[in-house]
Amino acid sequence: MRIDQTRHFTYLALLSAMAITLNLLETAMIPPLFGVFRIGLANIIALVALKILGVRDMVIVNVMRVVIGNLLSGRFLGSTFWISAGGVLISTIVLIIMDKLKSSLMFTSVLSAIGHSCGQVMVVMMFYMQPMIATILPYFLVLSIPTGLFTGFIAKIASDRVKPLRKGGN
Numbered sequence: 001m002r003i004d005q006t007r008h009f010t011y012l013a014l015l016s017a018m019a020i021t022l023n024l025l026e027t028a029m030i031p032p033l034f035g036v037f038r039i040g041l042a043n044i045i046a047l048v049a050l051k052i053l054g055v056r057d058m059v060i061v062n063v064m065r066v067v068i069g070n071l072l073s074g075r076f077l078g079s080t081f082w083i084s085a086g087g088v089l090i091s092t093i094v095l096i097i098m099d100k101l102k103s104s105l106m107f108t109s110v111l112s113a114i115g116h117s118c119g120q121v122m123v124v125m126m127f128y129m130q131p132m133i134a135t136i137l138p139y140f141l142v143l144s145i146p147t148g149l150f151t152g153f154i155a156k157i158a159s160d161r162v163k164p165l166r167k168g169g170n
Helices: 004-028 042-052 057-073 079-100 105-130 131-160
Strands: none
Touching: 004 042, 004 057, 042 057, 042 079, 042 131, 057 079, 057 131, 079 105, 105 131
């Protein structure tokens, strides 16, 4: 392996481990807001991965976070897994689109948080066949703005301190 490939793989492994760790720590130690809404600290790592490694590696980090995080917490293929996967799927699509549009990290983060909330609510509606759960969506959308700003702010600070490895530099 060349040094650049080794550095790239090391960044990918470290970012994946950080995302999994933040996901597990947030689940175990930080109580959800209003009983159901989490801050989404692991999304910081997805934003950093997007900024310094690129879209493909951000997708890898997100998939590893959901799969390995749920395996380690004993929730793999349970309802929590699917709800998490739905949120991450929509969030990842938003991140890819916003990266193509060259949007700011803060704006991208807010839209990603909104997408994550929408994805989770859609999965809950389908999983439990309860369309009335959509009534919680406006509250989730309002809460997504400050959490998206928070995660975007932290991701900006972190990504500014690391040399980008992605082609094109940004």
